[in-house]
Amino acid sequence: MTRPIRTLFFFVSAALLALAFWLSYSDLAPLGRNTSAYGDLVNSITVPQRHITDAVTAVNFDIRGFDTLGEEFILFASVLGVVLLMRRRSDDPMGDHEDKARGRIVPYPSDAVRVTALLLLSPMVLFGLYIVSHGQLTPGGGFQGGVVLSTAPLLFYLASTYPQFRAVTPPRLIEAAEAVGASAYIFIGGVCMALGGQFLENVLPLGKTGTLVSGGTVALIDLGVGLEVSAGFVLMMLVYLEELMEAKEQ
Amino acid sequence: MSYLPYAVAAWLFIIGLYGVITSRNLVHLCICVSVIQSSSYVLLLAIGYRTGRPAPVYADIPAGTPAVDPVVQALMLTDVVVEVTVMALLLALAVQVHKRLGTLDPDRLRKLRG
Amino acid sequence: MRYAPVLPVAIPLIAAALLAALSKAISQAASLIIAIAATLGAMGACVLLAGASRSESIVYWFGGWRPHAGVALGISFVIDPLGAGMAGFAGILTLAALAFSAKYFDTAENHLHALILAFLAAMCGFTLTGDMFNLFVFFELMSAAAFALCAHKTEDPGSLQGALNFAVTNTIGAYFILTGIALLYARIGALNMAQIGQTLGREHPNKLVFVAFAFVVCGYLIKGALVPFHFWLADAHAVAPTPICVLFSGVMVELGLYAVFRVYWAVFDPVFHIHIAGLRALFLSVGALTAVLAGVMCYSQRNIKRLLAYSTISHMGLMTIGAGLFDPVALSGAAIYVLGHGLVKAALFLCSGILLHRFGTVDELELHGVGKPLKWTAAVFVLGGIALAGTPFSGISAGDASLHSAAEHLGYHWVRWISLFAGTMTSAAVLRVAGRVFWGWGPARERASGAAPKSDEKRETQSGHKTIPSSMFLPAAVLLLAGLFLGMMPALPQSTLKAAAQFTNSSAYDARVLGGVSIAIPGPAMPETNVTFSLIAVGLAILIPAAQLFSRQARVLSKAIGPAMKWLHALHSGHVGDYVAFLTFGVAVFALACVFILQ
Numbered sequence: 001m002t003r004p005i006r007t008l009f010f011f012v013s014a015a016l017l018a019l020a021f022w023l024s025y026s027d028l029a030p031l032g033r034n035t036s037a038y039g040d041l042v043n044s045i046t047v048p049q050r051h052i053t054d055a056v057t058a059v060n061f062d063i064r065g066f067d068t069l070g071e072e073f074i075l076f077a078s079v080l081g082v083v084l085l086m087r088r089r090s091d092d093p094m095g096d097h098e099d100k101a102r103g104r105i106v107p108y109p110s111d112a113v114r115v116t117a118l119l120l121l122s123p124m125v126l127f128g129l130y131i132v133s134h135g136q137l138t139p140g141g142g143f144q145g146g147v148v149l150s151t152a153p154l155l156f157y158l159a160s161t162y163p164q165f166r167a168v169t170p171p172r173l174i175e176a177a178e179a180v181g182a183s184a185y186i187f188i189g190g191v192c193m194a195l196g197g198q199f200l201e202n203v204l205p206l207g208k209t210g211t212l213v214s215g216g217t218v219a220l221i222d223l224g225v226g227l228e229v230s231a232g233f234v235l236m237m238l239v240y241l242e243e244l245m246e247a248k249e250q
Numbered sequence: 251m252s253y254l255p256y257a258v259a260a261w262l263f264i265i266g267l268y269g270v271i272t273s274r275n276l277v278h279l280c281i282c283v284s285v286i287q288s289s290s291y292v293l294l295l296a297i298g299y300r301t302g303r304p305a306p307v308y309a310d311i312p313a314g315t316p317a318v319d320p321v322v323q324a325l326m327l328t329d330v331v332v333e334v335t336v337m338a339l340l341l342a343l344a345v346q347v348h349k350r351l352g353t354l355d356p357d358r359l360r361k362l363r364g
Numbered sequence: 365m366r367y368a369p370v371l372p373v374a375i376p377l378i379a380a381a382l383l384a385a386l387s388k389a390i391s392q393a394a395s396l397i398i399a400i401a402a403t404l405g406a407m408g409a410c411v412l413l414a415g416a417s418r419s420e421s422i423v424y425w426f427g428g429w430r431p432h433a434g435v436a437l438g439i440s441f442v443i444d445p446l447g448a449g450m451a452g453f454a455g456i457l458t459l460a461a462l463a464f465s466a467k468y469f470d471t472a473e474n475h476l477h478a479l480i481l482a483f484l485a486a487m488c489g490f491t492l493t494g495d496m497f498n499l500f501v502f503f504e505l506m507s508a509a510a511f512a513l514c515a516h517k518t519e520d521p522g523s524l525q526g527a528l529n530f531a532v533t534n535t536i537g538a539y540f541i542l543t544g545i546a547l548l549y550a551r552i553g554a555l556n557m558a559q560i561g562q563t564l565g566r567e568h569p570n571k572l573v574f575v576a577f578a579f580v581v582c583g584y585l586i587k588g589a590l591v592p593f594h595f596w597l598a599d600a601h602a603v604a605p606t607p608i609c610v611l612f613s614g615v616m617v618e619l620g621l622y623a624v625f626r627v628y629w630a631v632f633d634p635v636f637h638i639h640i641a642g643l644r645a646l647f648l649s650v651g652a653l654t655a656v657l658a659g660v661m662c663y664s665q666r667n668i669k670r671l672l673a674y675s676t677i678s679h680m681g682l683m684t685i686g687a688g689l690f691d692p693v694a695l696s697g698a699a700i701y702v703l704g705h706g707l708v709k710a711a712l713f714l715c716s717g718i719l720l721h722r723f724g725t726v727d728e729l730e731l732h733g734v735g736k737p738l739k740w741t742a743a744v745f746v747l748g749g750i751a752l753a754g755t756p757f758s759g760i761s762a763g764d765a766s767l768h769s770a771a772e773h774l775g776y777h778w779v780r781w782i783s784l785f786a787g788t789m790t791s792a793a794v795l796r797v798a799g800r801v802f803w804g805w806g807p808a809r810e811r812a813s814g815a816a817p818k819s820d821e822k823r824e825t826q827s828g829h830k831t832i833p834s835s836m837f838l839p840a841a842v843l844l845l846a847g848l849f850l851g852m853m854p855a856l857p858q859s860t861l862k863a864a865a866q867f868t869n870s871s872a873y874d875a876r877v878l879g880g881v882s883i884a885i886p887g888p889a890m891p892e893t894n895v896t897f898s899l900i901a902v903g904l905a906i907l908i909p910a911a912q913l914f915s916r917q918a919r920v921l922s923k924a925i926g927p928a929m930k931w932l933h934a935l936h937s938g939h940v941g942d943y944v945a946f947l948t949f950g951v952a953v954f955a956l957a958c959v960f961i962l963q
Contacts, residue, residue: 001935001942003272003357010271010945014264016952021260023959024575028550030252032301036553037435039298039319043306046320047313055306055320060327066426066439070489070501071328073377074508077482078335080384081512084475085342138309143331172388179385186378189370199370201428210309236338243345263543267948270532271941279940283535290542297550322549325497329542332504336535339511343528350521356940359525 050202051209052136052218060141061218061225065200069185072225076182079232086239109159117159124152132226136215142222146229153234162245166238174235181228188217188224255296262289276344276354280337287333291326298322365416369424369441371409372451372488376402380481387475399462399477406488407455413492414448418859420882421866421873423494431878436556442494442630442877445863446699450615450622453703454487457614457710460839461607464714467833468607468721476516483509483611490619494630494877496545496580497555499623500538503587507534510616514604526603529940533596533947537586540951544579547572548631557630558877561870565634571959577632578955581624588620590684591654592950594677595936595943598661601673606717609669613676613713614706621680625687625695626867633870639962640690644774646957647688652782655681659789661936664929668716668726668797672709675752675790679705682786685779686767693773696864697766700856704759705752707847712748712794714840715741718832719801728797733804740837742802744844749794751848753787753901759850760787761898762857768897780897788904796909806913 001009028034046058060068109117132145157165189200197203200217207214262285269282298319306317348354379402383395390398416422422443429438458480469476486505493499511534515527549555551572552563564573582593589597597617601609628636636643655678662674679701686698718741720726723734735742754761764783771779799805850856866872872883911918935942 001937001939001945006941006945007272010268010948013945013949013952014268016956017267017948018260018264020575020578020952020955020959021256021263024547024572025253025256025260027570027572028253028256028297028547031255031296032252032299034297034300034319034550034553036298036319036321036549038437038553038555039321040316041432041435041437042320043317044314046306047308053308053313055308055317056323056327059320059324062427063429063437064321064324064427064439064497067328067495067498067501069377070486070498070505071331073380073482073485074501074505075331075335076381076384077479077505077508077512078338080475080479080482081508081515082338082342084479084512085339085346085515138307139305141327143327175387176385179381182384183378183381186374186381190374193367193370198425198428199374200426203428209313240342240345243349259543263539267536267944270536270944271948273941276528279532283532286536286539290539290546293543293546297546321555322546325546328497328501332501332538335508336504336511336531339508340528340531340535343511343515343524343531346515347521347524347528350524359521359528360938 047209050215050218051206052215053210054136054138054140056139057135057141057218058215061135061221062202062215065221068225069189069200072182072185072228075229075232076178079178079235082236083239086243108161114159117155121152121155124155125149128152128226128230132222133212133219135222136218137210137212142225143229145222146226147233149226149230150233150237154237157237157241162241165241169234169238171235171238174231174238178228178231178235181224181226181231184224184227185221188220192217255292259289259293259296262286262292274355274357276347276356277341279356280340280344283340284333284337287329290329294322294326294329365412368409368412368416369422369443369492372406372413372492373485375405375409376481376485376488380478380485383478383481384475387478395477396462396466399481400459402481403455403458403462403484406484407452407459410448410452410455410488413443414445414452417443417448418445418862421876423877423880431559434559434878436554436559436878439498440494440556440877441492442558442873443492444866445859446867447491447626449699449863450491450619450702451488453706454484454491454615457611457706458484460710460714460843461610463839464610464717464836465607466835468717468836469605476513479509479513480611483513487615487619491622494558495556496548496560496627496631499627500541500545503541503623504538506616506619507538510612513608514600516605516608517603520603523603525938526599529938529943530596530600532940533586533593533943536944536947537583537593539583540579540586541583544576544583547576547579551576556877557627558874561631561634562874562878564631567635569635573635574958574962575955577636578958579951580627582951582954584620584623584627585650586620586947587617588624588684589617589677589680590650591657591681592946594654594658595946597677598670598673598936599938601676602667602670606713606720609672609713610710613673614710617676617680618683618702618706621683621687629868629870630873634874636962642962644688644690646954646961648685648776648779651681651684651688653681654678654684655782655786659786661932663789663793664933665793666728668719668728669713671728671793671797672712672716675793676709678786678790679752682767682783685771685782686763689770689774689776691770691774692864692868693766693861694770695868696857696860697763697770699763699860699864700759700850701763701767704763704847704850707759707843707850708748708751711744711840711844711847714836714843715745715748718836718840721836722832728800731801732806733801735802736804738802738832740841741832742798744840745802746795746798747848748844749791749798750902750905751844752794753791753905754898755848755902756895756898757851758848760847762851764898766857766861784897784901784904787901788908791901791905792908795905796912799909799913
């Protein structure tokens, strides 16, 4: 289809789709007035039954923990997929790059950048670990903390060169760490089954509400997920940066 | 105000679809896909909101206080991870297309027809 | 047995993590062995589960969160024979794909095995789950693995374009599903299928429920590649590596349809069963349109893998007709059809992979006559082609039998003719390819008028291997024999019928999941088989390509319909914007049809 026909076709379809949305909204309650027995029930049981004060983490890692297992493996599979897609092939033909900036040299990072990045490095790691480990207490958890943790090597890259960055984050170690983090989730679920419960049932001691050691398996799962997410993002960064380096070498 | 978030969600979905259909650049196309994904976040969070209730974090409110729906927020967090991973794959594909063909214009990708 | 529900998902995922960790440290052979072992483990668990759930569905609550006063808190697996059977079938095809890939890929790609295992785990979880959002999560895992596997040959730019089209359309479909789930949650406040079904059954349907149903169904139909959501499938198949095509065509696309009907019977049947005539009309028209359009497109392709992809779409149309009759007998027919078609299609794809391995191309006209030395491959290919029309005793004809008898019973007499058309066209296309490639029939340089333009398929392997390793031929032969004689398995029709009855009984489903109560399910009557019909189909399937290859009049006729075919091919432009435009139109029309026609 030519562009104008396609756009016109879309306008017709969009009008129909907007009509469908509008019809469905007419049966929704206005903002703030929806009810859900599921949500209210979860809110009432997270503290008494699981000693977890952050209800969202309780849903994510305990009540609907199996979904999060699937989600973790989506991240795992995607990182694997990106590594597979960006791998170096010996017969790499380079096309005609009409939109490449010519003659541009990437400057070595300035002293201001280096100092700031290196100063922020340790607080970032600490902050990431804080968010990962406090998932069951306050908003946070494995995924959020893992992303924060993965920015620490990125700060290191900003302050240095690519070979130095690669020396600090060896790909094999990162891949292994990611796999360990991913399998830790299933392993914990298996341990719960071995201890007599269902898969991922929270049968570990629940600890005291509001302290770091509470929530049973949720604390452990948080650590595993944090490891996997941070390793996964670092691996993706490595792969994308390597692609960039390849292009620069041409 | 009462139906605005739902309208925003529908608008984001439709405008994201418009962006994908009329895109001239693969990176722009990937970002329009993420706009479509954002519409589902807005819809989910709007559905979970309860007027006058606090966030579902019982660290400093007494346990058992009625709060906003935590299930939708958990769904949204899962959603964000899914979005990131799909975007990573799509952008990797876009990077490889640029490397092999030297262009990011969908109109110039003519390898598969019929 | 206590652990069995978890194993189909847990074993492949752990093995995938293991392979990813050890990717550089172990040889390709060791990685293949681990992958095959994990697949066998998952398949074993599925077989156990299928057997154990025959009398009543097995319900497994993850995290130990059982329903509390009718509110389902945790995520449940609701395992019944049809679901466990689909998961087991996914395992069988994965095994075939892994066996084929042993000698097929030249470079050691252990990440490939890890991704295939993640894909298998996702398919198993997808078929066994009883929770709407969990279904979505496994759908996304399946999609993520599939996108990466499809784009494996990154040096071929067509491969990247196919994967991009696949990824963008299926992701948009996934977000339609999520929007539908969100709308349902707003209304019902639950994510568990049985709970939503029970709550909906107590109320009148309103427009929101119709639109949510339409969004969820359309999202899964995009995966199922039905018209007008089908454009991505041919592109993805044309560029994906052959073992991956086996998985895509054999089971991934069928799972889209499975999800539609699982969601319907578990969630929407209590509230929609009074509208069933309208729903039948909707699904039957989509299925018929798909079967006819894809049948026509199939015959006019010259890239063998694209041809097989369009034939998959056409057969998916027939399966949609079967399942869309909303009847246990028809559903059992569709289930047997899925098995029969999957086995035969997998064998055909593996044969095309053998051709690619040996000659470096899958273009029908380029391969003219070169396949003469490959006697056994030719035999498998020809038998596969004939089986697509539905030879007596094959899986496809057994499925057809139940399907047609249910359609006749419900008054849809035209189903038989659509089925004949689709089966004949797809089979004729394969037989024409066989005639050209393996026997050199037909003119050597045909001016392909109205045929699809040439697409250059880059090699998946190094050029011109002289011998075909048995690891590549054996899976094809075994799968084909299984598909050809599936209809002879004595217990198959009855057990599938019973499984279909269990699948379609929504009140029993809801009661079992939420209350733990099992209701006795009445068994419907067995249909009769029709041998003459399948013989007519096979006869036509042989006549049509023979006419095209040998008779000049037939070629003149095909030149006459050239312009129409050119327009049809131009519609399938390969441009992702076009695909999404059709997608939007399809969803919008489907949603409005649900709201206005089903009132």
